[in-house]
Amino acid sequence: MTTRLVVKIGSSSLTSAEGGLNHESVAYFASEIAHLRRSGCEVLLVTSGAVAAGFRSIGYQVRPKLLHEKQAAAAVGQALLMQAYQEAFSSHGLTAAQILLTRTDFRSRRAMNNAVMTVEELLRQGVIPIFNENDTVSVDELKFGDNDTLSALVANLLKASRLIVITDIDGLYSSDPRHNPDAERYRLVEEITPEIYAIAGGAGTAVGTGGMRSKIDAAKIATRGGVPVFIGRVIESGDLLLAAQGEGKGTYFATTLSSMPVKKQWLGFMSTPLGSLIVDAGAEEALVHGGHSLLPVGVKEVQGSFHAGDVVEVLGPEGKLLGRGIVNYDDTQLRGILGLPGKEVFERLGEEIHRLEVIHRDEWITLA
Ligand SMILES: Nc1ncnc2c1ncn2[C@@H]1O[C@H](COP(=O)(O)OP(=O)(O)O)[C@@H](O)[C@H]1O
Numbered sequence: 175m176t177t178r179l180v181v182k183i184g185s186s187s188l189t190s191a192e193g194g195l196n197h198e199s200v201a202y203f204a205s206e207i208a209h210l211r212r213s214g215c216e217v218l219l220v221t222s223g224a225v226a227a228g229f230r231s232i233g234y235q236v237r238p239k240l241l242h243e244k245q246a247a248a249a250v251g252q253a254l255l256m257q258a259y260q261e262a263f264s265s266h267g268l269t270a271a272q273i274l275l276t277r278t279d280f281r282s283r284r285a286m287n288n289a290v291m292t293v294e295e296l297l298r299q300g301v302i303p304i305f306n307e308n309d310t311v312s313v314d315e316l317k318f319g320d321n322d323t324l325s326a327l328v329a330n331l332l333k334a335s336r337l338i339v340i341t342d343i344d345g346l347y348s349s350d351p352r353h354n355p356d357a358e359r360y361r362l363v364e365e366i367t368p369e370i371y372a373i374a375g376g377a378g379t380a381v382g383t384g385g386m387r388s389k390i391d392a393a394k395i396a397t398r399g400g401v402p403v404f405i406g407r408v409i410e411s412g413d414l415l416l417a418a419q420g421e422g423k424g425t426y427f428a429t430t431l432s433s434m435p436v437k438k439q440w441l442g443f444m445s446t447p448l449g450s451l452i453v454d455a456g457a458e459e460a461l462v463h464g465g466h467s468l469l470p471v472g473v474k475e476v477q478g479s480f481h482a483g484d485v486v487e488v489l490g491p492e493g494k495l496l497g498r499g500i501v502n503y504d505d506t507q508l509r510g511i512l513g514l515p516g517k518e519v520f521e522r523l524g525e526e527i528h529r530l531e532v533i534h535r536d537e538w539i540t541l542a
Pocket residue numbers: 183184185186187320340341342343345346347348349350351352373374375376377378379381382383384385386387
């Protein structure tokens with residue numbers, strides 16, 4: 175079977191703090207990817223750098239902070255970025271394709287399925303798909319912001335064998351080594367626990383945005399979807415192949431899970447919940463550990479306004495996020511049957527009921 179790799183390159187690896195693209199870096203990464211291709215791997219690239227590449231060209235002295243300024247910088251920088259990749263890849267006989275996505279695109283399962291089919295076709299034709307967020311049209315509150323999450327969603331959707339997140343540091347340390355020289359590096363993380371989150375800090379440079387925290391978020395999504403992850407540095411010839419082979423300069427995040435069906439990926443990581451249900455301890459146990467459906471008897475509180483068929487979040491009695499599911503009742507119906515056993519639900523709602531379960535187990539994903 176072909177090894178399919180999703181490679182994410184951060185702004186800090188492609189541009190300088192003063193702004194502008196580092197063409198030597200682009201050429202280096204293109205040659206590393208060409209090397210992977212020659213060794214039989216399929217490669218999908220997720221690249222940042224549009225804002226950083228463009229801001230100086232339109233007269234800003236430092237990376238802009240306001241949304242419309244970032245969008246303007248990205249409109250210029252994305253074209254520069256793609257031009258640089260096209261040139262660098264063509265010197266290795268490779269063709270690159272641009273795919274710009276927003277979070278809104280992931281909300282529609284149809285748009286997502288189309289994107290997957292297009293990317294599969296590009297890969298069949300030997301083209302290298304290059305993804306970035308469509309910064310120029312993204313709305314602030316819906317932005318991915320950094321591309322770490324985007325790379326994890328792409329890796330899960332395309333059922334990658336590994337996600338390689340390239341950054342300016344050789345992996346996850348016990349604390350940010352920029353501030354603590356005694357910090358120690360992790361070689362392997364078997365499970366992303368709250369302790370792992372606690373040690374991951376923000377961005378270390380003026381051009382990076384997400385820092386280690388957003389990379390751990392991405393690793394959580396990818397490993398949850400069955401894709402193992404590498405986070406680290408790729409700086410010398412052959413480093414990318416080493417990272418792909420499990421011997422890279424960084425941290426590996428293992429997973430024991432197999433790839434997740436697209437419907438569950440959508441539910442867990444791409445859909446937009448329209449409300450929340452707070453459930454009691456018995457329902458928490460049944461949903462998270464028992465593999466059961468959620469029944470009206472276990473629901474304590476309903477928040478938000480939604481219709482049957484919408485996605486809602488489910489929280490435990492202490493407010494902890496347990497997961498998401500497709501709800502079978504409107505919020506008003508549900509408010510009228512909170513905590514009731516099945517018989518009384520039927521008595522109260524009669525023919526209005528399509529399904530007794532509030533959330534059926536087939537339409538549920540645990541995120542706890
Ligand atoms: N525990 C940690 N281990 C390693 N790096 C960390 C940690 N906490 C914060 N960081 C910072 O995260 C930075 C990488 O993220 P970022 O600057 O967003 O890079 P990129 O542009 O490659 O996405 C590192 O340079 C480092 O300063």
